[in-house]
Amino acid sequence: MEFRDRSTLLYESIGTLFKIGNSGGELGQQVSRSQRVDYWCVWYIRIPAIDSPLVNSYAFKKHRTMDSQIYPVPEGLHAIPLDLLDLRPDSEVDHDLLHPKPITDEKNVWFFWHTSYTQMHPYTQRNVRVWHRRFSKKGWTIRVLDRLPSSPLNIANFLDVSDPGTFPRAFLDGTVGGDYAPQHTSDLVRFPLLLKYGGVYTDVGIMPIGDLDRLWHETVADPASQFEVLSYHAGSIEERVLMNYFLGCHRNNPLFERCHKLFLELWASDGRKTSTEGMHSSPLLKELPLLGGRHTIEEGGKKIGPAEVSKMLTDYVIQGQVMTLVVGLVDARGFRDQNAGLGAGWLVAAGVSKKKNGLHQFLARLSFVEH
Secondary structure, three states, rough: OOOOOOOEEEEEOOOOOOEEEOOOOOEEEEEOOOOOOOOEEEEEEEOOOOHHHHHHHHHHHHHHHHOOOOOOHHHHHOOOOHHHHOOOHHHHHHHHOOOEEEEOOOOOOEOOOOOOOHHOHHHHHHHHHHHHHHHHHHHHHHEEEOOOOOOEEEEEHHOOOOOOOOOOHHHHOOOOOOOHHHHHHHHHHHHHHHHHOOEEEOOOOEEEEOOHHHHHHHOOOOOOOOOEEEEEEEOOOOOOOEEEEEEEEOOOOHHHHHHHHHHHHHHHHOOOOOOOOHHOHHHOOOOOOOOOOOOOEEOOOEEEHHHHHHHHHHOOOOOHHHHHHHHHHHHOOOOOOHOOOOOOOHHHHHOOOOOOOHHHHHHHHHHHHHH
């Protein structure tokens, strides 16, 4: 059995995920919690395809469960016991992904691919299978929703796609356009799925680092925990920025509820938008700086300067801007802690310092929407 020198040791803070690109083969995963309470780690090695007879061989299992001189196990890590992994052939895992069990609790990992799981790129299919193999035996159901007519996983079977309080007009009419229409369609289903069902929403290109089940039960699912939101932290110590490619919470989370209200308002502006183009200039986001600002790109023989690139980038990740703004608000109505305004519990959960930005315009707008 040949193992090439492709192992990578990755350390990230609790709740953080790492985005991967195309991979030429299956990725095996060995994970454990490190010595530090607030850090998780993962060890990846290239292994044969899961359908290979070698995977079920005694030699392979022995290799998986013992220290290797080629890939020595770092201190504090151990191989995941095989009985905790679903090592069935891809075809059987795919059957489960295409026929998930009914929703009975919040342990759902939500994905979205507009043309369905069967039409995804092979490397993203492999990645989604990793989520199933890693967490299905711990009670998590992996769900890849779509907009394919007659599909049992069509988003319309999970959310009311005719409700203007859930989706903007462009989604209802099927007129979401622009250069990144599929990506922005997926943006529009994230908050509604989490608000109705709870669990985790993540992009098909995200691989988990560490034990999602343990993370969930020691934070969001623990009544004594101060954490109510899981996300990727992309800011500094003083500046917290949540990323929309990994979001986790209970049903009806107040932070994401308000984020979604603002998101719908942006789509409703200018006589109902059909894309995110120009959203960077919305008065509702005037308190936030644009993203980027240092890069240039060439497109069709034309050079686009930093200022324009910044607008394009901000429009592309406008849902992230929405979360950044809402996370810094103090709502006069309060939630759990009247003295802390928006609520100390989920401000801390989002990793946000409790500073008042004075965004009264948005608060007034929220009030207007609700009444």
